[in-house]
Amino acid sequence: MARGKKKASPQTRAVNKEKSPGPSPTVHRTNNVQFDPSTTDNGSDYYLPPSGKKLKPSPSAGALLHAERAEITLLKSPITTIHYFIMELIWLFIDGLRFLARHHVSVVVALASLGASLYLYQLPGSHQPFVKFAEKHILWWLYWIGLGVLSSIGLGSGLHTFLIYLGPHIARVTLAAYECNSLNFPEPPYPDDVTCPESHLPGEAAVSLWAIISKVRVESLMWGVGTALGELPPYFVARSARLSGEAPDDEDYKEFLALQAANNGDKPKDVSFFDRGKIMVENIVKRTGFFGILLFASIPNPLFDFAGITCGHFLIPFRTFFGATVIGKAVIKMHIQMFCVILAFSEHHIDNLISKITLIPHIGPVIQGPLKEFFAKQKQNLHRKPGSEAHVDKSILADVVSYIVIAMIFFFLLSIVTSLAQAYHKRISDAKKKKNL
Structure with missing residues (x-):
């Protein structure tokens, strides 16, 4: 009989089970990452906390589009800018036609009123003097309102139109008032041009600060209204x-x-x-x-x-x-500005300024002569007959002022092109956003 292994008793199997290490536990793999607690910050030398270096915040989509839009200028992207400018003009034209189609009743009424006004404007009759009077003043007011609006929006460069249009107009009226000793300038050519009256009316009031303010008040108020609209x-x-x-x-x-x-x-x-x-x-x-x-x-x-x-x-x-x-702008502020300009260009103040300008080192004696000659010619032109051409000599100062005005208008037009091009870029960007939603 072959010798076999001795069968272990139940007590022996129990003791061996306690001594044996047993099989390895089953490892379950999951997608969740679990860190060993022993690797946390416990003062050991091998743990390095994250420093955050070289980490940059990711810009939003709106910030990226805004940065891209800022690059659309005539200097950086002239072809793209001109293309977007033309497309924006086309879109505005089509949108304007749609607006007129939605308000066709108002359009018909407006066209009928315009046609009737043009008919009355061309119709001969006793009303024509009143029509011409209204036309002259309305166009004059609209001119100053438009300059006021351009002043508020900066004319593309931030230079005030008061300095190159309204201020010189007030100064010219002030100089003419003191030189002519009258404010009854012939109309025409006033307000387009200023000449002294050939004779003074009986009982005419003396020229004063408040009389000059009253003479230029309407155009100043219209300019102030334009700045408020802007x-x-x-x-x-x-x-x-x-x-x-x-x-x-x-x-x-x-x-x-x-x-x-x-x-x-x-x-x-x-x-x-x-x-x-x-x-x-x-x-x-x-x-x-x-x-x-x-x-x-x-x-x-x-x-x-x-x-x-x-x-x-x-x-x-x-x-x-x-x-x-x-x-604030058309009443209070404009009266302050009128007062300052009239006070500065009063005859005795101008003479005093020209006499003291020699105190400026180096350039004072050089510019005193041209300034005297300039104001003398201005006074001489005031005494010409209405309708005759003024004697104008070209000067460096006049050329510089003309070039400044031309440059302002040029940059204003360039800013319009850039603004419309960027507006079209924003329009197509918003359309893409809505499409992706």
Whole structure:
């Protein structure tokens, strides 16, 4: 009989089971990563916490589109800019036709009124003197309103049209008033040109500061109304953004939101002195309303754009904003500016200035002679007969002023091309966003 293994007793099997290490536990693999607690920060030398170096925040899609839009200029991308400019003009033309089609009744009424007005304008009769009188004054008012609007939007370069149009007009009337000792300039050619009257009317009042202000008040008020109209775009941009809840692609409004965040204490150390002035304007307008707007509209300051954005963002009523702006800019501010120009160009002040200009080192004696000659010729031209041509000598100063005006208009047109091209880029970008939603 073959010898076999001795069968272990139940007690022996139990003891061996306790001594044996047993089989290895089954390892379950999952997709979740679990870190060994022994590798956490426990003071050991081999643990290196993440430093975060070379990690840059990823810009949003809107920031990328904004950066791409900023590159669309005539200097950086002339072909793309011109292409987008033409496409934007086509889109605006088509959109205008759609608008007219939606309001066809109003279009018919407007065309009928225009046709009747043109018929009465051409119809001979006793009403023609009144028509010519109204035409002359309305066109004159619209001219100054347009210059005021261009002044508010900066004419593309930020140079005030008051300095190159209204200010010289007031100065010319002031010089003529003191030279002619009268304000009854012949019409025509006034207001296009200024000449002295051939004879003085009996009982004519003496020339005074307030009489000159009254002579140029209408065009000054119209220019002030134009500047008030030019302040409406920032107001409506901020108002529509607040009502819709969407931030528009407007740099001034984005700057306003950044300053508002800084005013709330997010980054108080990053606010400059000029930005603190903008925050002050915002706080005063929010607290005082009409009178705060009136205050900032009445004094020349570069911060009034933020007053308009503030009023639109906080939904201040339109009549409050526009009413205070018109009163401040067209009434109070314009009378201050008229007073300053008339006072500066009074005859005795001009003579005193020319005599003291020699005190300027080096250039004073050089420019005194040309200035005397310039004002002498201006006075001489005032005494010519109405309708005769003025004797004009070309001067370096006149050429420089002409070149400055031409350059301003040129850059203004370039800014229009760039703005329309960037507007078309934003239009197609928004269309792509809606399509991908």
